[in-house]
Every structure is written in structure tokens, then in C-alpha cells.
Amino acid sequence: MSTTFQLDTSTSRANPTPQPMRRLTVPKIRARKQDGVTAEPLVMLTAYTARQAQLLDEHCDLLLVGDSLGQVIYGLPSTIPVTMEMMANHGAAVVRGSYHAVVVIDMPFGYYEASPQQAFESAALLLKQTGAAAVKLEGGEAMAETVAFLNQRGIPVMGHVGLTPQAVNVLGGYGARGRTDSEAGKILSDAKALDNAGAFAIVVEGVVEPIAIDVTKSVACPTIGIGASALCDGQVLVTEDMLGMFERVPRFVKRYEDIAGIIQKTVTRYAEEVRNRSFPGEEQTYQPKD
Numbered sequence: 001m002s003t004t005f006q007l008d009t010s011t012s013r014a015n016p017t018p019q020p021m022r023r024l025t026v027p028k029i030r031a032r033k034q035d036g037v038t039a040e041p042l043v044m045l046t047a048y049t050a051r052q053a054q055l056l057d058e059h060c061d062l063l064l065v066g067d068s069l070g071q072v073i074y075g076l077p078s079t080i081p082v083t084m085e086m087m088a089n090h091g092a093a094v095v096r097g098s099y100h101a102v103v104v105i106d107m108p109f110g111y112y113e114a115s116p117q118q119a120f121e122s123a124a125l126l127l128k129q130t131g132a133a134a135v136k137l138e139g140g141e142a143m144a145e146t147v148a149f150l151n152q153r154g155i156p157v158m159g160h161v162g163l164t165p166q167a168v169n170v171l172g173g174y175g176a177r178g179r180t181d182s183e184a185g186k187i188l189s190d191a192k193a194l195d196n197a198g199a200f201a202i203v204v205e206g207v208v209e210p211i212a213i214d215v216t217k218s219v220a221c222p223t224i225g226i227g228a229s230a231l232c233d234g235q236v237l238v239t240e241d242m243l244g245m246f247e248r249v250p251r252f253v254k255r256y257e258d259i260a261g262i263i264q265k266t267v268t269r270y271a272e273e274v275r276n277r278s279f280p281g282e283e284q285t286y287q288p289k290d
């Protein structure tokens with residue numbers, strides 16, 4: 001399959017960080033794990049918009065422009081339909097809204113799997129159009145050659161093993177992985193292959209805890225868990241999940257707040273005030289001078 005996404009030569013999306021020296025770097029992230037030990041776990045959250053990035057940036061080591069935006073922002077049924085255009089637009093917004101965290105952008109399904117060359121074209125476009133520092137892609141042994149190809153050509157890659165949502169049609173659902181010996185062995189060999197290929201970190205998603213621990217001990221680069229284990233070298237969640245924007249969330253999500261409830265209550269008050277004409281009040285209303 002050839003990449004159908006055309007080169008956009010306009011500079012409208014390009015927007016390098018205003019304070020480049022203050023931003024963390026990929027080598028610094030990679031170096032947080034030394035001889036198998038990560039003293040301070042890596043903090044990663046998803047971000048899709050500039051304002052969200054501003055609010056999260058100083059608290060996070062990494063911001064992930066995840067292809068989960070397909071579901072979270074666009075209401076799509078899976079991450080399969082997500083396009084390069086969506087990733088580029090949201091990625092540029094997140095880079096504009098941040099100056100501290102390393103911004104990692106997901107490679108969307110269909111734009112990288114066919115060959116290392118296809119992956120390079122897509123990854124280079126995403127970095128050019130967003131200012132992000134690295135890409136993430138799903139898959140293990142099958143993607144190892146691609147990870148090395150990109151890394152050798154200036155594009156750092158974050159791997160992603162275990163429950164890989166772009167493979168939902170092969171996996172048959174979003175259930176936890178690694179419950180059988182063969183599945184567990186495959187996840188471990190996938191992670192090792194990515195590590196050997198030069199991935200600077202690996203997301204380990206939706207796996208039983210012993211496998212997450214085994215993977216973390218077996219790779220030199222940091223592992224970032226989601227539905228994995230507190231013993232991973234870092235953690236990631238979808239920000240909207242963590243904030244309580246959704247009624248139904250996977251078991252691995254901890255809802256730290258009830259943002260959906262706060263929004264509902266607030267909008268209820270606004271609607272009442274509009275209907276009883278108490279909004280806008282005097283303070284929000286312009287009057288002519290004298």
C-alpha cells in the first residue's frame with residue numbers, strides 16, 4: 001500500500017516550541033532507566049488540544065497524542081479509521097500548548113505497516129507538520145526492522161505491545177493479553193525485539209501483571225504501563241478517562257475526578273439562568289457611556 005497522504009508544503013501547522021531548551025529530550029527519557037532501574041517513574045498522559053497540553057505539560061515527562069483521539073474526540077468506533085490529517089492537526093496543537101514534556105505522536109493505522117519506507121514517509125510528515133519529537137507505533141517483532149530504520153534516520157520510536165488496539169480485528173476485542181503461555185512468550189519476544197531495534201521506550205498495554213514485570217525486567221529501555229503493573233518504568237492513561245469524562249471505562253482506569261458530573265451540573269445552571277433571564281447579568285452586559 002502506498003501512502004496517499006500528500007505532502008503539505010504550507011507552514012500553517014509548523015510551530016516549533018517557543019522555549020526549545022526547556023523541553024525534555026528523548027535521550028533524557030531513555031536515560032531515566034539505568035542498568036534496569038528507574039528511580040522515578042515516567043509520567044505520561046494523552047493530550048489532543050492546545051489548552052489540554054498547557055494544563056498537563058509541567059506535570060508530565062511525556063505527552064502522547066494518541067490515536068485514541070478517534071474515539072475520544074471524534075466518536076469513532078475504534079482507532080482504525082484515524083487519519084494522518086487528524087494526527088497532524090492535533091499533534092501541532094499539543095506542541096503549541098507545551099514547552100516542557102516530550103511530545104510523542106501515534107502513527108495511525110494503515111500508514112506505516114507496509115514497509116519501513118512507508119513508515120519513514122509518514123513519520124517524517126508527522127514530525128514536520130507538528131514539531132513532535134517522536135512517534136509511537138504498535139507491534140513487536142514485525143515492526144522491529146521499521147523501528148531501527150526510523151531511528152537510524154533521525155526519528156525516535158516508542159513501541160507498543162500487548163493489547164494493541166489497531167489490531168482489534170485480529171485480537172477479537174480489548175481483553176487483557178498474556179493469559180496463555182504462548183501469548184505471554186509472544187509479548188516478551190515482541191518487547192525484546194523492539195528494545196534491540198532501538199525503541200526509546202515501550203508502552204505495555206492490557207497485560208497480566210507478571211508479564212508486565214517480566215517485560216520490564218527484560219528490556220533495557222523504559223516500559224510505560226497502561227493496564228499493566230505499578231512496577232513498569234512509567235504509566236500512561238487517556239486523560240479524559242482519568243478525569244472522569246466517560247461513564248464506561250476499562251478496568252485499568254482510575255477516575256480521579258468526576259469531570260462529566262461537574263460539566264453536567266454547570267451546564268444545568270447556565271441553562272436555567274438563560275431560561276429565567278438572569279444570565280447575562282449586569283456585569284456581563286455593555287452599556288453606552290453616561
Ligand SMILES: Nc1nc(=O)c2c([nH]1)NC[C@@H]1CN(c3ccc(C(=O)N[C@@H](CCC(=O)O)C(=O)O)cc3)CN21
Binds near residue numbers: 068079174251
Ligand atoms: N478512552 C479511551 N481509553 C483508552 O484507554 C483507549 C481508548 N480510548 N481508545 C484506544 C484504546 C482502546 N483501549 C481499550 C478499549 C476498551 C477496553 C475494554 O473495554 N476493556 C474491558 C475488557 C474488555 C474485554 O474483556 O473484552 C475492561 O473492562 O477492562 C480496554 C482498552 C485502550 N485505548
Ligand SMILES: CC(C)C(=O)C(=O)O
Binds near residue numbers: 064065067106236
Ligand atoms: C492508550 C494509549 C497508550 C494510546 O495508545 C492512545 O492513547 O492511543
